Structures are given as structure tokens and as C-alpha cells.
Amino acid sequence: MRGTNPAEGRAGDAGNLGGVPARDASxxxxxxxxxxxxxxxxxxxxxxxxxxxxxxxxxxxxxxxEEAVTPATDERWEIDAASQLVLLLAAIADLKGRxxxxxxxxxxxxxxALAMREALVGRLVAYAPFxxxxxxLADRLRAAERPRYRRVPPxxxxxxxxxxxxxxxxxxxxxxxxAPPAPSLAHMGVVxxxxxxxxxxxxxxxxxxxxVSFDRIVADCDRLEEALTLLAALELVRxxxxxxxxxxxxxxxxxxxxxx
Amino acid sequence: MNDLARTIEALLFIxxxxxxxxxxxxxxxxxxxxxxxxxxxxxxxHGPDTGLELAEVAGGWALRTRxxxxxxxxxxxxxxxxxxxxxxxLETLAVVAYLEPVTRRxxxxxxxxxxxxxxxxxxxxxxxxxxxxxxxxxxxxxxxxAFLERFGLARRGDLPTLxxxxxxxPEAGALRARLEHADLIAEAExxxx
Amino acid sequence: MNDLARTIEALLFIxxxxxxxxxxxxxxxxxxxxxxxxxxxxxxxHGPDTGLELAEVAGGWALRTRxxxxxxxxxxxxxxxxxxxxxxxLETLAVVAYLEPVTRRxxxxxxxxxxxxxxxxxxxxxxxxxxxxxxxxxxxxxxxxAFLERFGLARRGDLPTLxxxxxxxPEAGALRARLEHADLIAEAExxxx
Numbered sequence: 001m002r003g004t005n006p007a008e009g010r011a012g013d014a015g016n017l018g019g020v021p022a023r024d025a026s027x028x029x030x031x032x033x034x035x036x037x038x039x040x041x042x043x044x045x046x047x048x049x050x051x052x053x054x055x056x057x058x059x060x061x062x063x064x065x066e067e068a069v070t071p072a073t074d075e076r077w078e079i080d081a082a083s084q085l086v087l088l089l090a091a092i093a094d095l096k097g098r099x100x101x102x103x104x105x106x107x108x109x110x111x112x113a114l115a116m117r118e119a120l121v122g123r124l125v126a127y128a129p130f131x132x133x134x135x136x137l138a139d140r141l142r143a144a145e146r147p148r149y150r151r152v153p154p155x156x157x158x159x160x161x162x163x164x165x166x167x168x169x170x171x172x173x174x175x176x177x178x179a180p181p182a183p184s185l186a187h188m189g190v191v192x193x194x195x196x197x198x199x200x201x202x203x204x205x206x207x208x209x210x211x212v213s214f215d216r217i218v219a220d221c222d223r224l225e226e227a228l229t230l231l232a233a234l235e236l237v238r239x240x241x242x243x244x245x246x247x248x249x250x251x252x253x254x255x256x257x258x259x260x
Numbered sequence: 261m262n263d264l265a266r267t268i269e270a271l272l273f274i275x276x277x278x279x280x281x282x283x284x285x286x287x288x289x290x291x292x293x294x295x296x297x298x299x300x301x302x303x304x305x306h307g308p309d310t311g312l313e314l315a316e317v318a319g320g321w322a323l324r325t326r327x328x329x330x331x332x333x334x335x336x337x338x339x340x341x342x343x344x345x346x347x348x349x350l351e352t353l354a355v356v357a358y359l360e361p362v363t364r365r366x367x368x369x370x371x372x373x374x375x376x377x378x379x380x381x382x383x384x385x386x387x388x389x390x391x392x393x394x395x396x397x398x399x400x401x402x403x404x405x406a407f408l409e410r411f412g413l414a415r416r417g418d419l420p421t422l423x424x425x426x427x428x429x430p431e432a433g434a435l436r437a438r439l440e441h442a443d444l445i446a447e448a449e450x451x452x453x
Numbered sequence: 454m455n456d457l458a459r460t461i462e463a464l465l466f467i468x469x470x471x472x473x474x475x476x477x478x479x480x481x482x483x484x485x486x487x488x489x490x491x492x493x494x495x496x497x498x499h500g501p502d503t504g505l506e507l508a509e510v511a512g513g514w515a516l517r518t519r520x521x522x523x524x525x526x527x528x529x530x531x532x533x534x535x536x537x538x539x540x541x542x543l544e545t546l547a548v549v550a551y552l553e554p555v556t557r558r559x560x561x562x563x564x565x566x567x568x569x570x571x572x573x574x575x576x577x578x579x580x581x582x583x584x585x586x587x588x589x590x591x592x593x594x595x596x597x598x599a600f601l602e603r604f605g606l607a608r609r610g611d612l613p614t615l616x617x618x619x620x621x622x623p624e625a626g627a628l629r630a631r632l633e634h635a636d637l638i639a640e641a642e643x644x645x646x
Contacts, residue, residue, distance in 0.1 A: 117632060117633070121628060121629045124628055125620055128628075129616075129618035129620075130547045130551065130615075132618035133551060133618050134543040136547075137547055137550075137604060138543055140604045140605060140606070141604055144603060144604050146523045147506065147517040147518055147519065147523070148270070148274050148517060148523060148526040148530075163340070164345070164411050164412075165411070166412065166420050169411065169419060170419065170420040172347075172353070172354035173351070173354040173355065174422065265504075266502070266504040266522060267504065267522055269503060269504030270505065270519065270522040273504065273516070273518055274529065274530055275529060276530075279529075287525055287528045309454050309459070310454055310459060310498065311461070312462060324466075325467060326463065332464060332480055332481065333467050337467070339479075339480075347584065348582060376577065377576045377577040377579070
């Protein structure tokens with residue numbers, strides 16, 4: 001154990017087994033921990049976590065557990081202290097788990113929600129000029145609706161046939177039917193697609209269809225690709241771009257885009 | 261000019277035919293004397309040194325261009341009316357010309373977009389028309405005589421050959437199949453159906 | 454008025470749509486400078502105390518009645534039915550007008566909603582149209598001459614700069630604050646989700 005236990009001397013007799021000083025319940029809370037994100041007593045870490053001053057999602061849970069439960073060579077576990085510590089760690093794990101699943105745990109929005117809000121602000125700020133331009137257009141429309149134009153009565157203008165070049169017709173239809181490129185065989189033999197590519201593919205599908213069946217998109221994938229596609233879908237959920245729905249256990253997963 | 265004269269001038273300007281004093285009375289609520297005075301004012305504003313004149317024609321009053329400017333007016337009228345075909349209209353017209361008779365749906369599938377407004381505008385301009393329906397299927401469209409005139413074509417189907425397909429007019433069925441195939445591929449590729 | 458100005462006035466009077474300077478050049482054989490001067494003369498003759506005005510609309514010049522006389526004009530000639538544009542339609546038009554040529558997807562991304570039906574209705578009304586397709590890319594849209602006419606714009610791009618409409622720092626701040634507020638309310642409402 002790298003941390004020192006300032007409460008060591010206060011250890012009670014109740015759990016004192018075999019003459020080695022044991023840690024009591026309060027000792028578990030004041031125990032120093034040293035992990036990437038934080039260095040200090042365990043109870044301070046808890047307070048910071050609850051106030052969201054330390055990002056729970058960033059918290060290396062495994063490191064924390066290791067730090068907290070690896071006993072110093074000269075210490076034995078006092079049963080109450082140990083169970084309280086386990087309870088605390090379990091609570092933190094539960095909290096983190098729920099955060100990762102996007103559940104609201106407290107009133108404070110999590111980092112993802114804040115990022116989404118910031119993105120929304122950005123979008124609204126970018127769009128605001130067009131909304132104002134629309135108001136300007138509406139004003140303009142009201143003003144322009146007033147004057148009246150003279151319409152030459154039919155028959156006064158001699159109809160003159162317009163001449164057009166028939167080559168424009170063939171050019172027009174030609175434009176529509178650009179010969180499709182020869183099918184590419186580049187993907188043959190490539191076993192897996194990189195995650196970014198799957199992300200792009202999934203996004204494109206969502207932009208087109210709003211709702212995509214997972215079974216359908218992985219229909220021609222091997223297991224590895226299927227797993228990667230699921231990861232890509234989860235990544236989109238994490239970024240707030242999609243939602244997953246599975247109506248029946250082990251049934252098809254429907255991926256719905258959350259962006260219009 | 262007073263407001264009555266201004267109003268009468270505006271009415272004369274937009275009237276499709278000579279304007280009767282009774283009509284002016286109805287609209288302005290003014291008596292014949294007031295109207296006569298206002299008409300004099302309008303006449304005064306459009307004197308021989310201007311391009312217009314007020315004339316009493318067929319029991320009514322009309323603003324018209326002055327006689328000495330007839331040549332320029334005729335030159336404007338003799339000009340082909342500006343009737344630019346938008347790219348969308350041209351593509352739609354091309355589809356109808358090569359594949360007629362063709363339904364809206366078929367045109368839409370080929371163009372990959374909704375074509376209702378384009379088809380309507382081509383119908384309005386008289387470049388396409390509804391073809392006879394043999395049985396109660398969906399409406400099909402074909403090009404009109406006005407279309408043939410406009411493009412200087414001798415008869416229906418007398419269209420430029422499509423180099424890309426090495427096809428001539430009568431083989432439109434094969435072309436149709438290939439077009440639809442190309443369309444589906446394009447759809448799958450761009451994902452912008 | 455000199456003969457050129459008189460001729461141009463007569464042409465403006467009979468033209469069925471805004472008259473382009475190029476057309477006037479063709480007919481009169483006059484250069485752009487002379488035509489610009491003559492147009493000024495025509496404009497001067499139809500001042501605010503008359504029933505008419507000269508306006509630059511949709512890339513051309515048009516004589517038209519003054520706005521304050523609209524009621525009398527409508528009493529004479531039934532107006533085409535009112536065609537109200539929804540805020541969504543106006544915003545979409547604004548996006549197209551400023552960014553043309555622009556794809557549906559780009560419009561949708563900016564507006565943050567699906568724009569298919571709005572775009573279709575603007576197409577149907579002839580206010581936007583498909584722009585030329587570069588080559589098998591997605592369809593892009595641009596505003597039409599009808600749009601310019603309807604909004605009384607002299608030409609494409611005759612719009613205030615978009616910068617003029619941008620939010621100021623404090624306005625963007627207020628927007629952010631409103632959104633945070635809305636966020637908290639939504640959270641309070643959903644409760645212990």
C-alpha cells in the first residue's frame with residue numbers, strides 16, 4: 001500500500017486479530033489514495049465525485065479498487081472497515097455504470113449532455129442569421145406585394161416559336177445516366193473494416209433512413225465485423241447521434257438516428 | 261398630380277382594355293367631372309415628348325405607346341419570348357422524348373427526385389401532353405407538336421442518337437431498362453435518393 | 454425626353470416581363486451608358502407624385518404602379534389568390550438565397566429538421582429550382598426569377614450581407630443561457646430518470 005493511514009493508531013480492539021493493528025470503518029474513508037486523477041483521502045474523492053468536480057467517467061475504477069483494497073503488509077482487514085470500503089467502491093462502480101449508460105444520476109448534466117448542448121448552441125448561432133434573413137425577406141415580400149405590374153393582354157404579343165437545339169435533349173439524358181463504375185473487388189479478402197469506416201457507413205445509413213436494422217447491416221459481415229459494427233453503433237449512442245432499441249431479448253436491434 | 265389623377269393613371273396602366281368612366285367611378289367613388297379633370301391631368305403628363313399617350317378608344321380611355329415608336333415596339337414583340345428551360349425541365353423533357361409514353365413515376369425514378377412540379381410546368385408550356393390511355397393505367401405523357409417545332413424535329417422519335425448507348429429511337433425499351441438499372445446503382449451509391 | 458428615353462419608355466410599357474438592358478441594346482442599338490442615362494430620365498418622369506414608378510427587378514427594368522395605389526388596382530383586377538409563405542418556407546428560401554447552389558442535405562443540416570416537404574413546396578411554387586448538376590452529384594437548388602420578382606429583388610445576390618444578421622456576443626450568450634434554463638427545466642420534469 002502506497003498510501004499511509006493517518007487513522008492507524010486509532011484502530012479499535014474489536015477487530016484486532018492476532019495482535020496486528022486493524023483498520024476501523026472510519027479509517028477506510030480517510031485512507032489516502034493515489035490514482036491518475038486524484039491524490040488524497042478517500043472521503044475527499046467521494047465528495048468531489050458527488051459534486052462532479054472529478055469526472056466519474058474518467059475515474060480509473062480498477063486502479064481505485066486496487067489502491068483501496070491492497071492492504072499494507074503490516075495491516076489486516078477489520079471486518080466493518082472492509083465491508084464499508086467494498087460498499088463504497090460498489091456504489092462508485094454503480095454510479096459510473098449508470099453514467100456510462102447515459103442515465104441521469106443527478107441534476108447536473110453530464111459531460112456528454114453539456115457537449116451536446118454546446119453543439120446545439122453552435123448550431124443555433126450558425127442558423128440565427130438565416131432566421132433573421134427570413135424576417136427580412138418577409139418584410140421585403142410585404143413591400144414588394146404592393147406595386148402592380150402591367151400584364152400585356154394575351155394576343156398582343158405575336159407568338160414566335162422558340163428555337164432550341166435537339167442536342168440539348170441527348171446531353172440532358174446523357175447527364176442522368178453516367179455509366180456506373182466497374183464494380184470494385186478491392187474489398188475481397190479484406191477481413192475487417194476499421195471502426196471509423198463503420199462509423200461513417202452507419203452515419204450515412206442513418207442520414208438516409210433514420211432507422212436501421214442491425215441484422216440487416218451486418219447481414220454480409222463476419223463475426224468480427226459484426227462486433228465492430230455494434231461498437232460503432234454504441235459509439236454513435238455515446239455521441240448522442242443515435243438510439244438503440246431491442247424489442248425482444250436477442251432480437252434485432254433497431255438503430256435510430258437522433259439527428260434530423 | 262393629385263391622388264385621384266395618380267389612381268386613375270395606375271388604373272389605366274394595368275387595365276387590359278380601354279377603361280370606361282363608369283368603371284373609374286365605381287372604383288374611385290368620384291363623379292364624372294372630377295374624373296374628367298383628372299384624366300386631363302393624366303393626358304397632360306403624357307405629352308408628345310414622352311413615350312406614352314392617353315387616348316379615347318372604343319368608349320373608354322387607354323394609355324398606349326405613341327405611334328412613332330411602333331417600330332421599336334414591334335421589334336420587342338417579334339423577339340422570341342424568353343422561355344429558358346431549367347436543367348430539371350430539360351432533363352424531364354428529354355426523358356419524355358426518348359421514352360414516351362412514360363408515366364410520372366417512371367420519370368421520377370429516372371431523375372431520382374419528385375418531378376410533379378416540373379411535369380406541370382412542361383404541361384403548362386405545352387411541351388408535353390397526356391398520351392391516350394389504352395387501359396385504366398396511370399397517366400402517361402408524350403411530347404407535343406409545339407415540342408417538335410421548338411426543337412426543329414420532323415416527327416416524334418426523330419431524336420439525336422445516344423452515343424453512350426449505341427441505340428436508336430425504336431430501342432427505347434432496352435434503353436429504359438438500362439436507365440433504370442443505372443438509376444438504382446446511382447441510388448445505392450450516392451444514398452441521396 | 455429624348456428619343457431614346459421615349460423609346461425605352463414605350464418598350465417598358467409593352468414588355469410582358471422585366472426588360473433586360475441587353476434586350477434594350479439589341480432593339481435600340483444604343484450602348485449601356487446611353488441606356489443607363491435614358492433609364493434615369495424615365496425614372497425621373499415617374500416620380501412619387503405620379504401613379505407609376507420605374508423599378509429594377511429580377512435582372513431587368515419594369516414600369517409598375519406605385520405601392521400605395523394597390524387597393525384601387527386590385528379593385529379593377531382581381532389579384533391572384535394569396536399564397537402565404539410559412540416561416541419554415543421563408544427560412545428555407547433564405548438559406549437557398551444565401552448559399553445557392555445548395556443541396557437538400559445542406560439545407561437540412563442548417564435547419565436541423567427534415568426539409569423535404571418545404572423544398573418540394575418551394576419547387577412547386579416556382580420560387581426555387583434545381584441548379585445545373587455538376588456530374589451525377591446530389592441535386593442542388595437555387596432561387597428563380599419568380600423569387601426575385603416576388604420579393605422585388607433587382608438581381609440574384611441582391612440581399613443584405615449575412616454578417617448583418619449574425620448574433621452579437623451578448624445575443625449568443627443569452628441564447629446559451631436560455632438553453633441551459635430549458636435544460637434544467639427538462640431535467641426537473643423528467644425527474645429521476
